[in-house]
Amino acid sequence: MTLSWAMEMPLGATPHESEVSRLVAASRQGDSDAFARLVRLHQRRVFLLVGRFFRRPEDVEELAQETFVTAWRRLETYRGRAPFEHWLTRVCLRCCFHALRRRKREKLVALENEPIAPSANPDAVLEVERLLQELRPVDRFILLMLEGEGWSVAEIAEHLGWTRVNVKVRAHRARRKLRVLLERRVDR
C-alpha cells in the first residue's frame, strides 16, 4: 500500500474534472455543501496519505481533518494549473510534516502479517524497530518517503513544493542519522 498507489488509484466513481472545478469554485464562495462533497470525493486518498505517517486511528482522523480545514482556508491558493488531487496531496503532506515536527516520538508499526525481511532474526527485527523509534519524526518523515515509498528527491520536492536542495539536505541528514543508529548496535 504505497502513496504512489494512493495517488493513482481511482476513487470509485471518479469525478469528472469539471465537477471538481465546479465544487472548488462553489467552495470558494463559501458553499459548505460543495466543500463537503469535495471532502467525500478525496477523503480515502487523504486517509491513505496520513496513515503512512501516523499510527493511531485518532491521529489519522485528526490530521485528515486538519488537511481539509487547511485546504478550505487556503482554497484561494489553488490556481487550477494541476489537478486538485495534487494540490490536496501537497496540503496533506505539509500538514503531516508540521504535525510530526511538534511531536517527539512516533512508534513505527507494520501491518499485521506483513513479512519483514523473512530470513532475518526476529530479535534483530525488534532491535531495529526500537532503534527507529529514536529517529526524530522529521527524519522519519523523509525516510518514509525515500525508503518507504521509493520516491526520488525530485518527486518529494514536487509533492511537497520544497526545493530539491532542501529535500537533499534533509535526506542526507536523515540517512546519516539512520546509519549512526544502526551502527550503534553493529559495532559494539
Add this chain to the structure above:
Amino acid sequence: MSCDELRNRLTKKNGEGLSGNLRQHLRGCSACRGFAERLEIARDLLRLHHADVKPDAGFAGRVTARLEEMGAAEALVWAAGRLLWATVALTLVLASFALRTGPQFAVEAEGVDYLEWILEDTEEAP
C-alpha cells in the same frame, strides 16, 4: 573499499541491487554484513508502516461542523476587532472635538477678550 564507504553507499542506495565491489566487501566483513541486514530490516519496517485506517461515513460531516465552529469563532474575533477600532476612532473624534471647542466656548461664555487684556497689561507695565 572501506567499511565507511560501503555503509555510505548502502545507506544511499534506496534498496537497489549491489555492485560487485560491495558484494566483495560484504563477503569479507561480518560487521558490514550485520549493518546491511539491519538496514534491510529498517527499510522493510519503513515500507510496511501504515495505520490502515479508513474514513467512516460521518467524516465529511465532522469536517464541515469543525469549519462552522471555526467560522463562528472567527466572526466573533472579527466583530470584536471592529468594535475595538470603532471605539478608538470615536474616542479620538470626541477628544479632538473637545480640545478644539472647549477653550473657545469658555472664552465666549465669559466674554473675555484676551488680546485686549494682554495689551492693557502691557501698557500699564513700567
